[in-house]
Amino acid sequence: MSTETLPDKPAPAPEGGTEAGNYFVSNYPPFSFWQAEQIPAIARVLDSPPNPDVPLGVYFHIPFCRKRCHFCYFRVYTDRKPDEIRRYVRAGMKEFEMYAKRNYLKGRKPQFVYFGGGTPSYLSVPQLEELTGHLKELMPWDEIQEVTFEAEPGTLTEKKLDAIRNMGVTRLSLGVENFDDHILDINGRAHRSMEVYRAYGYARNIGFPQINIDLIAGMLEETEDNWKRCVEKALEMQPDCLTIYQMEVPYNTGIYKTMQEEGKLVAPIAGWATKRRWVDYAFSQFEAAGYEVGSAYTVVKNKATTKFVYRDGLFGGADLLPLGVASFGHLGGVHIQNNADIGAYCDAIERGEHAVFRAYATDPDERLIRDFILHLKLGSVKPPHYQKKFGVNVLERFAPQLAWLSSEGFATVTPEIITMHREGLLQVDRLLHEFFLPHHRHARYT
C-alpha cells in the first residue's frame, strides 16, 4: 500500500479564465527535471546490447513554418533560407547515421516513424524524398506499421501530397485548427479555409489510409456560434480521426508576450469550463454521427481499423529515436532532448557529436507512473495489465488518487478497469498531476 498522500491543496483548478502555463501532460517526469548531468546515461544505453522486445520509433522534427502562430510554443523558424534548410535536413540524416551505428540500435528496424513540427510539409518534394530515402537505406521500413506526417494545409499541392503518400505515409495529420478566416488570421495562422478544403480533397483522392484533422477549442476571438460551425464543417469532411486541443497559453507564446506587455494575468481567450463544454459538444456531435471517443482529445470514425501506433508506442514506453533540433525521445528508459538552437544542433552533428542537451534516467516507479497516467488519457486503464507489466497493484499504489477521482465523480474504479467519465476525461491533464511523485508536483511544466 502506498504511503503517499494527496497534497493539502489539490492541483489548481483552472475553472475561471485561462492563465499562462502548460497544462498538457505529454511526458513524465516533467521536462523541467531533465538535466545535462544525466546525459551520460544515454551513452550507456547506446553502448548496451539491443533489446528486441521493445518496439522502435523514429521522430523527425522539422522546425520550419511559414509564419509563427500566436499560440505556438514549439521551436520553429520562419526566416530560413533554402541552403540553411538543406543544411538542417542533412544534419538530421547524419544524426540518424550516427545513431544507427550504435550498439543499442544496430540491426533494429522501426515500427513507426513520425514527421512532426513545425511544418514537415514545408520541405520541398526533393528534400522529402532524399530524407526518407536515406532513412530507409539505414533502417529498412519493411516492419513499419505507421508513418505519420503533420501538414499545414497551405503548403500542400497535389504533387507534394503524391510524394508524401509515395514516401509511405499512412497517417496524414492536417493542422486545420479553425474554419473561420478571421480567426485564423487573428491567431497568426498562415493558411485559410479554402486551402484546407483543397488539400483535404487532394489527400482523399490520393487515398491516404488515415487522415486526421486538428482543431483548437478556444482560439483568440472564438465564439460559441463559430465553434458550432467549425464542428459542423469538420463533420462534413468525415475525417478518419478528429483531434481537438483546448487552447493553453504557455510562457513562450506570442499571446503571453502580449499579456505581459498589457499587464494581464488572464489570457483573452475562453476559460477552461467553456473550452471543456466546446470539446464535449464536438464529441457529442461526432458520436451522434457514429464516431467513437478514442481519448481526451480524439474521436475516430472506426475504432477497429484506426490505429495509433506512434501514440500507443510512446505511452507504452517504446524506444523513440529523436532527430532534429529540440526533439524529444526515449531510449532504454532514458528520456532525452536535443539542443533547442538550430545552429548549435547542426554544428554538433557536423562535428560528429550527438546534440543531446538534457536527459533523465527513469526508475521503475517513474516508468509505471508515466505509463499509467498517459494511458488514463485514453479513457480507461486495466489494473491487471500493470500487475503483469510492472508487478504492481495500481489500485494500491494509487489508492488515494483513485479514491479522489471516484469521489469527485471523475472516474469509476473496479479491480478490472478504471474508467474516466467524460467530465474527468475533458480535464484529465489537470488531474494527472495528482499521480506525480510529490517532488514533481506543481512544477512549472515546461
Ligand code: SF4
Ligand atoms: S504551424 Fe504549428 S508549429 Fe508552426 S508556428 Fe503554427 S502552431 Fe507552431
